[in-house]
Amino acid sequence: MATWLEDQWKSGDSTIDTEHLKLHEMIRSMTAVMRNDPGTGLAQEAVDVLTERLRIHFRMEESLAAKANPEAIDTLKQDHQRLLRLLTPVRDAVQSGSAEKAKSLMTDFAEQLDKHDREIDIPLFRK
Ligand SMILES: [Fe+2]
Ligand SMILES: [Fe+2]
Secondary structure (H helix, E strand, O other): OOHHHOHHHOOOOHHHHHHHHHHHHHHHHHHHHHHHOOOOOHHHHHHHHHHHHHHHHHHHHHHHHHHHOHHHHHHHHHHHHHHHHHHHHHHHHHHOOOHHHHHHHHHHHHHHHHHHHHHHHHHHHOO
16 A cells, blocks of 8 residues: 555645645556556556656655755655666566566556655655
8 A cells, every 4th residue: 555645654744745645546547557458558658647747746856855855855866766767667568568567567666666655755754
């Protein structure tokens, strides 16, 4: 379960908490599109839309952190880049028609994002 859906992990900042809830809704629906694509190319579009949505999310966090916590910005940026790179093999698997592989890579991605949330975002943005 996504960290941000658990009350104990709320940061206390409503902008950040709402943004994470929306992001995780988006991840759930794009993952469902990927899993249910009967080969129409929708899965590939879903990975691209998800990647773009994550970029927006990361930019927002980085600009908030630049103001509030500039010494943490390098770690935050590096981990965001690492997470984005995990989506490249997902896209490759989708493109080559390896649905099972894409599914397992998406599970890995979700776990890594969850770890990022707990270890980096929450300590950084908690009020
Ligand atoms: Fe983050
Ligand atoms: Fe985040």
